[in-house]
Amino acid sequence: MVNKTSFLPTLTLLFGFAFLYAPIVILIIFSFNAGKLVSVWAGFSTQWYGELLHNEQILRAAWVSIKIAVVNATIATILGTLGAYGLSRFGAFKGRTLFTGMMTAPLVMPDVITGLATLLLFVGIGWTRGMSTITIAHITFSLAFVAVIVRARVSALDQSLEEAAMDLGARPVKTFIVITIPMLAPALVAGWLLAFTLSLDDLVIASFVAGPGASTLPMVVFSKVRLGVSPEINALGTLIVLLVALCIAVAAWIFHRQEQERLRDQQAAERG
Amino acid sequence: MVNKSSWFAPKEVPYICIENVTKRFGGFVAVDNVSLEIHRGELFSLLGPSGCGKTTLLRMLAGLETPSEGRILVDGQDTTNIPPYDRPVNMMFQSYALFPHMTVEKNVAFGLRQDNMPPHDIDARAKEMLELVQLMNFAKRKPAQLSGGQRQRVALARSLAKYPKLLLLDEPLAALDKKLREQTQFELMNIQEKTGVTFIVVTHDQEEAMTLSTRIAVMNDGVIRQVGTPSEVYEFPNTRYVADFVGSINLFEGDVTDSPDTEHVTIRSEEVAVEFKLDAFVELPIGAKVAVAIRPEKIAISKDKPEQEENICRGKVDEIAYQGSLSIYQVELPGGKLVRVTAPNLTRTAERPIDWDEEVWLCWGRHAGVVLSD
Numbered sequence: 001m002v003n004k005t006s007f008l009p010t011l012t013l014l015f016g017f018a019f020l021y022a023p024i025v026i027l028i029i030f031s032f033n034a035g036k037l038v039s040v041w042a043g044f045s046t047q048w049y050g051e052l053l054h055n056e057q058i059l060r061a062a063w064v065s066i067k068i069a070v071v072n073a074t075i076a077t078i079l080g081t082l083g084a085y086g087l088s089r090f091g092a093f094k095g096r097t098l099f100t101g102m103m104t105a106p107l108v109m110p111d112v113i114t115g116l117a118t119l120l121l122f123v124g125i126g127w128t129r130g131m132s133t134i135t136i137a138h139i140t141f142s143l144a145f146v147a148v149i150v151r152a153r154v155s156a157l158d159q160s161l162e163e164a165a166m167d168l169g170a171r172p173v174k175t176f177i178v179i180t181i182p183m184l185a186p187a188l189v190a191g192w193l194l195a196f197t198l199s200l201d202d203l204v205i206a207s208f209v210a211g212p213g214a215s216t217l218p219m220v221v222f223s224k225v226r227l228g229v230s231p232e233i234n235a236l237g238t239l240i241v242l243l244v245a246l247c248i249a250v251a252a253w254i255f256h257r258q259e260q261e262r263l264r265d266q267q268a269a270e271r272g
Numbered sequence: 273m274v275n276k277s278s279w280f281a282p283k284e285v286p287y288i289c290i291e292n293v294t295k296r297f298g299g300f301v302a303v304d305n306v307s308l309e310i311h312r313g314e315l316f317s318l319l320g321p322s323g324c325g326k327t328t329l330l331r332m333l334a335g336l337e338t339p340s341e342g343r344i345l346v347d348g349q350d351t352t353n354i355p356p357y358d359r360p361v362n363m364m365f366q367s368y369a370l371f372p373h374m375t376v377e378k379n380v381a382f383g384l385r386q387d388n389m390p391p392h393d394i395d396a397r398a399k400e401m402l403e404l405v406q407l408m409n410f411a412k413r414k415p416a417q418l419s420g421g422q423r424q425r426v427a428l429a430r431s432l433a434k435y436p437k438l439l440l441l442d443e444p445l446a447a448l449d450k451k452l453r454e455q456t457q458f459e460l461m462n463i464q465e466k467t468g469v470t471f472i473v474v475t476h477d478q479e480e481a482m483t484l485s486t487r488i489a490v491m492n493d494g495v496i497r498q499v500g501t502p503s504e505v506y507e508f509p510n511t512r513y514v515a516d517f518v519g520s521i522n523l524f525e526g527d528v529t530d531s532p533d534t535e536h537v538t539i540r541s542e543e544v545a546v547e548f549k550l551d552a553f554v555e556l557p558i559g560a561k562v563a564v565a566i567r568p569e570k571i572a573i574s575k576d577k578p579e580q581e582e583n584i585c586r587g588k589v590d591e592i593a594y595q596g597s598l599s600i601y602q603v604e605l606p607g608g609k610l611v612r613v614t615a616p617n618l619t620r621t622a623e624r625p626i627d628w629d630e631e632v633w634l635c636w637g638r639h640a641g642v643v644l645s646d
Contacts, residue, residue, distance in 0.1 A: 163336050164369035166356045168434065169386030182373045265416040 031234035038229045048235040061220040065200055072138040073196035080146025088154045106144040115208030129211030137209045138199040146191035153187035287312040293342035295328050302328040304494035315464050315471040317481040320491035326474045330440050334363045347437050362436040366443040368427035370415040376426050377411040383434040401429040421452050441473045457483050478518045490514050511646045515565045522611050524564045528556050544605045549582045551638040563644045568614040570640035574633050584635040
């Protein structure tokens, strides 16, 4: 039903969109600014993209960030999955409630505390700070997110599938690999992507535990911005927004295809 | 046809022995000191309401639960502590538990692949199983692309593929609609006869148990109440519980008033002011409190007074349920007790032979009732 006299819903919708996306739109527009000043429009240009690609410092930091994010996401997914599976499938062992609580604690722990605590640990045991320390610190908090996602999926999983596999002669480890992991795949992918994003995005914890020569992209961006926002950073921001939008589009397309396949299967089943 | 004699021959060594098996979950006793002997080639049913322990017993046979006490022998081998993946026993799950990411063919072959069989033999056996359940044309489909009945058959083929010594079926027909269920019952019996595998079926549906089984064990509260062939359990229930759970029955409470020998008894029921003269095997003193159990189809209903002098009473029709092949009458006796009577509709007529609120006569023979003393 269309109510032409009421402009209030349209207005609130516009306001909502503006609230969410206006800053990003401004960032994108100014990444194409020809002038050096960030807040004054001086004509269209793509020169900052060119300069970005020749900025060694930013490229190196991006590479460091991606390496850390990939290693972090992979290890956090493995550990988080094992933890989640153990918590929901191995019955009520002694200390399960405590362990469940402790595992999800990093979800609500302020980054400053996590960063400070891990820094104190590394200093205490004399571990040289660098990429490895950032990766370890990232794993400690991102595995909690993976565990939460995977646990939801494990509890929704029909346990008789695993029982059937064992009944047919598959040993527990084989059952886990050929039945449980394929069933958990969507949660594992989601958990991996989330851990990857969290790591790529983290500034606070990385700042605490980073050492000389290991600066992540957010750290470099932040330190640059303190000296004044450069249009190069806008260009970088635009590229990241583009990448994220692309990922979302691909995910939506895959989801849409799966849905269509499911509908086709259903029709095939009804036809018999 | 299967040779039925084996489970009537107590001397033969049973194929599956469940010896004093108890299962406790914390303080709750799910299965309480159950002993059963099942013969090779039987189609044995565990019948009972939900929560009676029948599924727990089945899961112990599969190795998915370990008994707290007692042991389970399959073909002379003690399997009590053998893990499920090393047992010569397979199970068909209530949810079918088909692997959704594998095709029908891969599902059926799954068990064979775990045994490191040569690929050629695996293909041949999987094909043979798909032929057995008539799903050759569906080999490449995923479970999601099948109807409920087809999924059931894939699950059956998968669980039979490894030549199990014993096949366990957990509510095999519960997920199917009524029409398909009746048809599948016969298919299941057919496949059991063809393969000769010993089946143990868990069901809460007494009709299903009676249709399928060579013998039935009626369970309640973790205990087996009665074991027998379908007709034994139906015609000679040993307790009020079994009489009531298997089919419908009329129970009349009364006292033994006369018992000249062990095969003749007279029971007086104050509740309905009727005297039951029965030829039933009882060894009870005069005055013992008993119940007479009579199935609805063992009571005759008529408008005219029957010729017999004993086992007869009057009543008024309270309800009629016309079901096509037969009608169920609920008759109110003078004391207010409601008695259920079924009668086949033998003549083709649109009029009711007996109508609501009509005065009728009920009568039954000397062999119609069972005397229950529990």
